[in-house]
Amino acid sequence: MDVKYKVRVTTGNLVHSGTFDSISITLVGTEGESPKTALDNWGVDFYTGAVSDYEVSCKHDLGDIVLLRLHKECMLKLFATNWYCTFITVTSPKGAEYRFPCYQWMEGCQTLELREGTAKTPAMDTLPLLKDFRIKELQKRQSDYGWKVFAEGIPHCLDVSSMTELESEVKFSFTKGALFAERGASKTIELKLRGYSDSQESWEKLEDIKDVFWFNKSDISEYITEHWKEDAFFGYQFLNGLNPRMIQRCTKIPPNFPVTNEMVTKFLGDDTTLEKELEKGNVFIADYKILEDVPAGLNNERQRYIAVPLCLLHLTKEKHLMPLAIQLSQTSGPESPIFLPSDPEWDWILAKTWVRNADFHVHQSVSHLLRTHLLAEVFALATIRQLPTCHPLYKLLIPHTRYTFHINTVGRETLMSKGGIFDQQTALGFEGLVKLLQKGTKALTLTSLCLPEDLEARGVSSLPHYYYKEDGLKLWAAVERFVSDIVNLYYPNDHSVKEDCELQKWMEEVFEKGFMDQETSGVSSSFSSVQELKKFLTMVIYTCSAQHSAVNSGQFDFGSWMPNFPSSMRKPPPSTKGTANLEDYKDTIPEINITSTILSTLWLLSAPPGDMIPLGNYPEEHFTEESPRRLIAAFQEELKKISNEIEERNKSMAKMGGPVPFGYTYLYPPEIENSVSI
Incomplete structure (x- = not known):
């Protein structure tokens, strides 16, 4: 009597997931294989979102089902359709269920081999068939996904020249791609119709900047337009703006920044001195030394x-962070004056604008591009190349790599390239961008990438109204618990980590291609303990999700009022005081076309991305066992709790006496994407 297996096949819900082509299946068990069996219930079986049931008959019991093969044959070669299969479940005559995650496209005539979804490290595989499958899967991946050097001294990237070369699995979905293209086109057309993208003149009135994106407003962007000159808001941005990791505690005034008590005593209060405030830990500094020797480029051929x-800042009795003094170079002297809040209005505004311009360069190049996008691509590419689909850490990490290859490839084509946005619309230019990325890469450390350690190292753990810190620490702890619990399921001791050859190759590639073999980074080329592994994986997931959200999502909020976040400056930094005025200011900040293009870019990069999967949501069921699925549910519950706490805090912001009347949402879990995808 024939033995019958029940097979359930699920087609994805993505646009164009379905196919009219013929699909067959072969089951592979420990005791043999089934005949190749057509999956056909008459009519169209594999339409978008379809869940279809079939029977596969065999002459004898196949034992445990460990692999299956899907065969796609084109009905009409000229009209072949792709198929996106998400999941297949096989049930034996005895009721045993075998689950096969797929989440892959089948294109043209193709055979795709899948293994049963139970997560296993190399040591857990004993069957020669499955050991061989692991090796062949990685060999193919390493053939399909290679490394290349975009520029010497910065993290390596995926070896493709354009989006057309990307594998289907890593491209934007139709929905996301269409939305991204439509937004980019609509902004270009709008700016041309208004004449903004062609004018190389200075703004006649600063208020005219509001007209560029008059219909895209938020509470934050509206507030900034009205309050951008205020010192309290300037200080607030070091804590909760786009680049909340520049500030550090100052325990001694640097010799190249000779701020004296006499200069700042009137801003500190009558009952204290600069020395006393330094001792109390109330003085902070933002040092943009990384920009030293970075060459400036040309915009509009100028x-x-x-x-x-x-920039020296002071934490007041009211717990507001206020700027005390600004010097615009790293060398003190008569031609490098120290600007103070008591200086003439436009002198002080111009000095603060130069700081905001420096922050633009460091934020966009280092904090955003290097420390999230480029590192996320390294983590993603090493995962694809070195961890097979059955590896528990592949299953853990792969949701946090979604669309990263696509968005970074777009970035290299349009933003980072010679003639791209950075080259033409920012003071850095292409050469300056590369040099700043090289300096940022050389300065990369594991400590600075791990939020709790970074806060301690910068001496800012106790700063009030530091919502990036407060929300970030909660999220870090939640990710850390989730990662630790997952790792504990598969790595019982340090030896199990050391003997995982696939994991060690993954770390070796990350160290070599991402951290450029720099031992000074504090990153090792291998793992020697469970604790090391947990810490590094926590950093990876946090970097690809929460940290990216913190430095990306507010770009238009904080940058739509261009004087608050200028991309370039047309005149040198002032070497004397008392010469600045409004006209001089307008001739220093970016002209109309540069402003308009940058604002369009910031809007595109921080608008709701479409087809988003929030942090902790895993609609693709890579883990098939009950234990990791329970841990995912617990992680989601913890994120809900954090979300509720942030909601309550934000509701009461206006009553808390903080420097701004709006909440901080860039680390609000429902608005954090799982991966770097925009």
Whole structure:
């Protein structure tokens, strides 16, 4: 009597997931294989979202089902359709269920081999068939996904030249791709119709900047338009703006920034001194030394300028962070004056704008591009190349790599390339961008990428109204618990980590291609303990999700009022005081076309991305066992709790006496994407 297996096949819900082509299946068990069996219930079986049941008959019991083969044959070669299969379940005559995650496209005539979905490290595989499958799967992946050097001294990237070369699995969905293209086109057309994208003139009135994106407003962007000159808001941005990791505690005034008590005593209060405030830990500094020797480029074929500021800040009795002094170079002297809040209005505004311009360069190049996008691509590519689909850490990490290859490839084509946005619309230019990325890469450390350690190292753990810190620490702890619990399921001791050859190859590639073999980074080329593994994986997931959200999502909010976040400066930093005025200011900040293009870019990169999967949501069921699925549910519950706490905090912001009347949402879990995808 024939033995019958029940097979359930699920087609994805993505646009164009279905196919009219013929699909067959072969089951592979420990005791043999089934005949190749057509999956056909008459009519169209594999339409978008279809869940279809079939029977596969065999002459004898196949034992445990460990692999299956899907065969796709084109009905009409000229009209072949692709198929996106998400999941297949096989049930034996005895009721045993075998689950096969797929989540892959089948294109043209193709055979796709899948293994049963139970997560296993190399040591857990004993069958020669499955050991061989692991090796062949990685060999194919390494053939399909290679490394290349975009520029010497920065993290390596995927070896493709354009989006057309990307594998289907890593491309934007039709929905996301269409939305991204439509937004980019609509902004270009709108700006041309208004004449903004062609004018190389200075803004006649600063208020006119509001007209560029008059219909895209938020509470934050509206507030900034009205309050951008205020010192309290300037200080607030070091805590909760786009680049909340520049500030550090100052315990001693640097010799190249000779701020004296006499300069700042009137801003500190009558009952204290600069020395006393330094001792109390109330003085902070933002040092943009990384910009030193970075060459400035040309915009509109005219020279641009880069300052290398030092900014001293003070935590007041009211717990507001206020700027005390600004120097626009790293060398003190008569031609490098120290600007103070008591200086003439436009002197002080211009000095603060130079700091904001320096922050633009460091944020966009280092905090955003290098430390989230480029590192996320390294983590993603090493995962694809070195961890097979059955590996528990592949299953853990793969949701946090979604669309990263696509968005970074777009970035290399349009933003980072010679003639791209960075080259033409920012003071850095292409050469300056590469040099700043090289300096940022050389300065990369594991400590700085791990939020709790970074806060301690910068001496800012106790700063009030630091919502990036407060929300970030909660999220870090939640990710850390989730990662630790997952790792504990598969790695009982340090030896199990050391003997995992696939994991060690993954770390070796990350160290070599991402951290450029730099031992000074504090990153090792291998793992020697469970604890090391947990810490590094926590950093990876946090970087690809929460940290990216913190430095990306507010770009238009904080940058739509261009003087708050200028991409270039047309005149050199002032070498004397008392010469600045409104006209001089307008001739220093970016002209109309540069402003308009940058604002369009910031809007595109921080608008709701479409087809988003929030942090902790895993609609693709890579883990098939009950234990990791329970841990995912617990992680989701913890994120809900954090979300509720943030909601309550934000509702009461206006009553808390903080420097701004709006909440901080860039680390609000429902608005954090699982991966770097925009």
